[in-house]
């Protein structure tokens with residue numbers, strides 16, 4: 001029997017989640033700290049914050065001139081997670097990406113896919129980046145699948161360091177503007193990468 005959200009051929013007809021990203025704000029920080037304390041999240045991400053004050057300092061150190069941009073992932077009016085572009089080197093057009101949906105109860109519903117597409121469309125569009133890279137634990141299969149769906153490829157296997165140092169090894173993955181455009185079928189994103197020149 002068809003489930004309520006499938007049609008008579010079993011095709012999923014649920015509306016895609018209304019996901020959008022906006023700049024992360026001080027009002028979001030307490031929720032990030034609460035999520036940070038969840039062992040299920042910490043197992044995948046490591047711990048980021050000692051307390052709300054340290055998280056506020058982290059947020060106040062964001063900004064394009066500092067090469068760090070932080071976005072809230074919103075589903076309707078509800079904060080679901082955060083995504084950052086960090087270590088941005090504008091002249092080389094590259095940045096490191098990090099994403100986290102804070103409540104394990106919302107994982108696997110397509111929010112991460114939608115948020116990644118929005119942040120990468122912005123990265124390779126208005127922000128004019130040419131390469132985005134990230135590190136992900138080798139056994140984080142859901143995240144690796146999502147990144148590959150967005151055009152990321154594995155380009156190295158590293159010992160974990162920093163806040164992930166107690167964890168297993170990580171993949172270094174990267175995507176170019178052209179590869180992202182090809183992966184999501186957005187020619188303009190591919191064109192943005194193909195047409196840009198190196199500013200070094």
Ligand SMILES: CC(C)(COP(=O)(O)OP(=O)(O)OC[C@H]1O[C@@H](n2cnc3c(N)ncnc32)[C@H](O)[C@@H]1OP(=O)(O)O)[C@@H](O)C(=O)NCCC(=O)NCCS
Pocket residue numbers: 041044045081099100101102106107108109110111112113114135136137140141142143145146149
């Ligand atoms: C990783 C994360 C951003 C993904 O977002 P999400 O909303 O859960 O993922 P989505 O529902 O958009 O997509 C998940 C995809 O992985 C697939 N998937 C789920 N579990 C999987 C598994 N164990 N192995 C392989 N693929 C899996 C899903 O089928 C889906 O692919 P599809 O769209 O091709 O069917 C989110 O789960 C999260 O924040 N997790 C905790 C923190 C984390 O791991 N961050 C990344 C650290 S680098």
